[in-house]
Amino acid sequence: MSAATAPLLDLTAPEVVRKISQRSLVIGAVFAVIAAVLAFIRPDEFYRAYLLGFMCWLGVALGSMAILMIRHLTGGGWGTVIRRILGAAMRTLPLLAILFIPVILGIHRLYIWAQPLGNIEDKHLREHLEKITQTYLTVNGFIIRAIFYFAIWNLLSYLLSKWSKQTDHAGAPDNSERFKAVAGPGLILYGFTISFAAIDWVMSLDPSWISTIFGLLILIGEVLSAMCFAVVVERILFNYKPMSEMLTPDFVHDHGKWMLTFIMVWAYFSFSQWLIIWAGNLPSEITFYLRRLHGGWESIGLFLVVFAFVIPFAMLLSRPFKRDIRRLVWLAAWLLLMRYLDLFWIIEPNFSKTLVLTLADVVVPIAIGGIWLWYFFRNLSLLPLLPAYDPDAHEVLQPAHETHA
Amino acid sequence: MKRERIYGIMAEFDSAQALIDAAKRTHEAGYNKIDAYSPFPIEGLAEELGFHRDEVPLVVLIGGIIGGLTGYLMQYWMSAVDYPLNIGGKPYHSWPAFIVITFEMTILFAGIFAVFGMLALNGLPMPYHPVFNVPRFALASKDRFFLIVFSSDPKYDPAGTRGFLAGLQPRSISEVPS
Numbered sequence: 001m002s003a004a005t006a007p008l009l010d011l012t013a014p015e016v017v018r019k020i021s022q023r024s025l026v027i028g029a030v031f032a033v034i035a036a037v038l039a040f041i042r043p044d045e046f047y048r049a050y051l052l053g054f055m056c057w058l059g060v061a062l063g064s065m066a067i068l069m070i071r072h073l074t075g076g077g078w079g080t081v082i083r084r085i086l087g088a089a090m091r092t093l094p095l096l097a098i099l100f101i102p103v104i105l106g107i108h109r110l111y112i113w114a115q116p117l118g119n120i121e122d123k124h125l126r127e128h129l130e131k132i133t134q135t136y137l138t139v140n141g142f143i144i145r146a147i148f149y150f151a152i153w154n155l156l157s158y159l160l161s162k163w164s165k166q167t168d169h170a171g172a173p174d175n176s177e178r179f180k181a182v183a184g185p186g187l188i189l190y191g192f193t194i195s196f197a198a199i200d201w202v203m204s205l206d207p208s209w210i211s212t213i214f215g216l217l218i219l220i221g222e223v224l225s226a227m228c229f230a231v232v233v234e235r236i237l238f239n240y241k242p243m244s245e246m247l248t249p250d251f252v253h254d255h256g257k258w259m260l261t262f263i264m265v266w267a268y269f270s271f272s273q274w275l276i277i278w279a280g281n282l283p284s285e286i287t288f289y290l291r292r293l294h295g296g297w298e299s300i301g302l303f304l305v306v307f308a309f310v311i312p313f314a315m316l317l318s319r320p321f322k323r324d325i326r327r328l329v330w331l332a333a334w335l336l337l338m339r340y341l342d343l344f345w346i347i348e349p350n351f352s353k354t355l356v357l358t359l360a361d362v363v364v365p366i367a368i369g370g371i372w373l374w375y376f377f378r379n380l381s382l383l384p385l386l387p388a389y390d391p392d393a394h395e396v397l398q399p400a401h402e403t404h405a
Numbered sequence: 406m407k408r409e410r411i412y413g414i415m416a417e418f419d420s421a422q423a424l425i426d427a428a429k430r431t432h433e434a435g436y437n438k439i440d441a442y443s444p445f446p447i448e449g450l451a452e453e454l455g456f457h458r459d460e461v462p463l464v465v466l467i468g469g470i471i472g473g474l475t476g477y478l479m480q481y482w483m484s485a486v487d488y489p490l491n492i493g494g495k496p497y498h499s500w501p502a503f504i505v506i507t508f509e510m511t512i513l514f515a516g517i518f519a520v521f522g523m524l525a526l527n528g529l530p531m532p533y534h535p536v537f538n539v540p541r542f543a544l545a546s547k548d549r550f551f552l553i554v555f556s557s558d559p560k561y562d563p564a565g566t567r568g569f570l571a572g573l574q575p576r577s578i579s580e581v582p583s
Contacts, residue, residue: 278501
């Protein structure tokens with residue numbers, strides 16, 4: 001069925017994709033130069049902002065991989081139509097592995113446990129760190145674990161991409177079962193690796209504080225930002241063939257439902273973490289929120305409650321809103337910004353008791369983003385926007401009711 | 406003796422696409438009181454029939470609001486008014502502790518309102534419906550697609566409507582006695 005319909009539509013990515021790729025590189029390069037200057041004159045601020053920007057864009061790539069794996073398990077036209085967008089984001093993982101190097105270079109500036117413990121004035125914290133830096137939180141362990149995470153993520157990405165590319169040509173094998181065999185364990189692996197990575201890279205910024213749901217909180221933020229990113233990209237592509245032919249209101253509706261689901265889960269995890277810590281009221285746990293609900297940081301926290309959950313939630317309840325890509329895209333873009341703010345609120349209060357937004361906090365995430373987007377759009381331009389000879393391609397290439405008849 | 410009244414005129418089609426096209430043309434011809442029956446849900450059919458709004462979401466919203474308020478006020482009354490308990494030195498009216506139950510009650514009431522609101526609005530359960538007076542209608546749960554124009558439609562007239570439906574090239578046309 002798919003073989004018969006595929007040649008009717010030219011599935012190659014429109015020329016605009018290359019153009020955006022080039023422009024992103026220019027923006028990325030300009031901001032990277034400013035970021036490099038900041039790295040010399042204000043290294044502390046630079047590395048904090050770098051971690052923030054890195055986590056933002058890593059989230060889009062890993063979240064895209066997770067949604068892609070969900071699609072391989074559940075099927076559905078909503079996923080087939082954005083498959084290549086998710087795939088292009090996933091294939092930025094080799095770039096992100098390289099972009100992780102500055103975090104290692106800045107490890108002594110970022111993480112208190114990587115500094116000489118003799119300098120720490122707080123006696124309890126010093127004794128606590130003397131124990132855990134003997135076993136888990138060591139510089140070598142940090143680097144080895146990071147290599148391990150990136151190896152797993154890149155392996156998953158490599159396999160999923162390789163089999164996907166095969167289905168661009170006639171006579172392609174049916175890889176559905178292979179996708180399933182990798183996607184199931186892959187999602188579990190993703191859950192574990194991102195939890196450990198979140199602990200290593202973000203939670204250990206405050207090594208005296210522990211939250212068992214923290215890994216999942218980072219995970220859900222990643223898939224939320226990935227779905228929002230896919231919506232933004234599909235909106236751009238919707239101006240051109242072939243996406244203008246493939247993206248129906250039904251698919252957009254499903255993407256809107258995913259966004260609603262993910263912001264609800266995000267709010268649920270965020271609230272759970274806070275409720276349990278509030279109810280327990282233990283000195284070792286409440287430090288996280290004491291920091292973040294005082295000194296101006298509380299305004300960011302409240303802003304997130306209202307503008308990353310309450311209002312987007314209310315908007316996404318509307319069915320016509322979810323079905324209209326022209327309106328949904330603005331909320332998706334806004335939620336991407338909220339993702340940045342969420343990570344800002346998680347990461348930066350570790351370094352300052354009062355609210356500060358440094359120049360680096362703005363410049364460095366844009367620099368990383370520009371370079372990342374260059375690579376993403378380059379990936380997107382290399383493959384057709386739909387694997388035409390995949391058994392699932394007909395879900396997108398034919399209207400739903402015709403397949404019934 | 407009551408004279409037998411006509412409930413509507415029904416046309417039978419072979420495919421989902423034929424039904425969608427027929428619904429579209431009938432609606433465009435000015436008929437508003439029409440309905441369609443198919444063995445499976447057909448995407449876009451409701452829109453072609455001119456069915457754009459349903460009130461269930463509003464009923465669900467009202468249910469959710471009632472449930473949320475009930476849940477919160479119930480806990481407030483229990484914890485702060487009727488039987489105040491000092492828990493961990495926290496104020497009697499500790500709203501964070503109430504959120505979980507408030508949320509659950511919102512979902513519970515919204516769910517109950519959804520089910521019963523849907524039943525109230527669509528009139529189910531319905532032991533008798535005139536369309537089953539047409540023997541061929543049994544095929545609607547198998548592989549045929551039916552479109553009906555109700556006799557209550559202002560534009561309805563027995564001969565004209567029948568002629569119009571015949572122009573849609575259905576497989577068969579039947580009068581539905583009420």
